[in-house]
Amino acid sequence: xxxxxxxxxxxxxxxxxxxxxxxxxxxxxxxxxxxxxxxxxxxxxxxxxxxxxxxxxxxxxxxxxxxxxxxxxxxxxxxxxxxxxxxxxxxxxxxxxxxxxxxxxxxxxxxxxxxxxxxxxxxxxxxxxxxxxxxxxxxxxxxxxxxxxxxxxxxxxxxxxxxxxxxxxxxxxxxxxxxxxxxxxxxxxxxxxxxxxxxxxxxxxxxxxxxxxxxxxxxxxxxxxxxxxxxxxxxxxxxxxxxxxxxxxxxxxxxxxxxxxxxxxxxxxxxxxxxxxxxxxxxxxxxxxxxxxxxxxxxxxxxxxxxxxxxxxxxxxxxxxxxxxxxxxxxxxxxxxxxxxxxxxxxxxxxxxxxxxxxxxxxxxxxxxxxxxxxxxxxxxxxxxxxxxxxxxxxxxxxxxxxxxxx
Numbered sequence: 001x002x003x004x005x006x007x008x009x010x011x012x013x014x015x016x017x018x019x020x021x022x023x024x025x026x027x028x029x030x031x032x033x034x035x036x037x038x039x040x041x042x043x044x045x046x047x048x049x050x051x052x053x054x055x056x057x058x059x060x061x062x063x064x065x066x067x068x069x070x071x072x073x074x075x076x077x078x079x080x081x082x083x084x085x086x087x088x089x090x091x092x093x094x095x096x097x098x099x100x101x102x103x104x105x106x107x108x109x110x111x112x113x114x115x116x117x118x119x120x121x122x123x124x125x126x127x128x129x130x131x132x133x134x135x136x137x138x139x140x141x142x143x144x145x146x147x148x149x150x151x152x153x154x155x156x157x158x159x160x161x162x163x164x165x166x167x168x169x170x171x172x173x174x175x176x177x178x179x180x181x182x183x184x185x186x187x188x189x190x191x192x193x194x195x196x197x198x199x200x201x202x203x204x205x206x207x208x209x210x211x212x213x214x215x216x217x218x219x220x221x222x223x224x225x226x227x228x229x230x231x232x233x234x235x236x237x238x239x240x241x242x243x244x245x246x247x248x249x250x251x252x253x254x255x256x257x258x259x260x261x262x263x264x265x266x267x268x269x270x271x272x273x274x275x276x277x278x279x280x281x282x283x284x285x286x287x288x289x290x291x292x293x294x295x296x297x298x299x300x301x302x303x304x305x306x307x308x309x310x311x312x313x314x315x316x317x318x319x320x321x322x323x324x325x326x327x328x329x330x331x332x333x334x335x336x337x338x339x340x341x342x343x344x345x346x347x348x349x350x351x352x353x354x355x356x357x358x359x360x361x362x363x364x365x366x367x368x369x370x371x372x373x374x375x376x377x378x379x380x381x382x383x384x385x386x387x388x389x390x391x392x393x394x395x396x397x398x399x400x401x402x403x404x405x406x407x
Contacts (some may be wrong), residue, residue, distance in 0.1 A: 001156040010154035017284030017301040018160035019116040032130045043109040046220040050104035052384040053302040068112045071213040072102035074197040079088035081202035091369035136170035143279035156320030157280045165286035171278045180267040183230040185223040187262045192254030276325030290343045
């Protein structure tokens with residue numbers, strides 16, 4: 001028998017962005033229905049969450065649990081690993097330069113998902129329906145979703161349902177998509193030298209080769225290559241690919257031993273024409289999709305959720321009204337456009353043999369390497385938009401510290 005249930009907020013998608021959105025709305029007094037099956041438990045990727053994102057998650061009571069199995073990111077290094085005529089100098093960003101103990105923490109996705117799932121299940125304001133929405137009926141007055149044969153009505157649908165986003169499609173929001181001739185190989189590995197809580201991003205002709213620290217003498221790797229190369233790397237033995245990774249890293253972490261389990265993800269970009277319409281607000285990959293450069297993905301999604309919750313709390317009488325969604329679009333557009341544009345431009349400069357593009361990349365990185373005030377400004381802006389400017393005028397953003405950190 002079909003039943004009709006109502007909820008103030010319907011969150012479509014139960015990945016990290018969806019669960020964070022559900023928790024954030026519930027903690028601000030909204031009734032929430034979370035729709036979607038739990039994320040796959042075999043995700044071997046990691047997520048680098050920056051301190052502003054962790055500050056938001058601390059408000060949800062998640063900071064200590066998330067960081068207990070994570071590695072702090074105290075330094076981030078960019079190395080030109082290309083063999084081109086025009087090469088960039090190495091630049092190292094240190095959190096201590098801007099008065100912080102760490103930029104953020106690198107968290108295994110399995111641990112991240114477990115922490116979020118536990119928090120969602122313990123929150124009495126969230127009803128988790130572990131199935132996909134099969135259809136939507138949307139208007140400027142109400143949203144209705146078909147779920148498990150029932151109808152769920154809501155004042156606002158939060159589309160956290162990924163790059164193909166059925167909720168985005170139902171709202172009639174067009175997305176400009178672009179496929180990349182790149183795939184990301186993801187794996188974890190052990191090494192004999194200490195990583196010093198530093199991440200190193202090697203820029204190569206096929207994309208970034210990024211090592212990010214894990215607890216102990218272990219690191220995660222995101223290696224962006226041509227799809228055919230990714231298939232070859234997946235088929236290699238653990239010992240053979242370990243040797244290749246060590247060579248690519250110039251043995252900076254000593255002997256490398258790859259851990260079992262490799263995954264490949266094809267890369268693409270997408271940008272919607274709007275970030276909200278017809279009672280649907282887009283967050284996470286439904287709102288922005290681009291290559292994995294500079295740890296922007298979920299951090300940008302957390303800012304989506306932070307701004308959406310703030311705007312809806314100010315419009316609590318009708319959190320999904322057209323006026324509310326227009327304010328959300330206006331708030332998010334500058335940040336999303338700037339971050340996605342910068343990442344796609346940097347990715348293009350790596351793939352392109354066009355000399356002016358290489359000169360521009362080299363000059364920009366050279367300025368960052370040689371001019372400390374600009375490097376500090378860049379680091380602050382990378383953590384939180386506007387914080388670099390606030391520092392110039394005397395302000396400073398205070399972020400949460402892990403209990404093990406000294407002040």
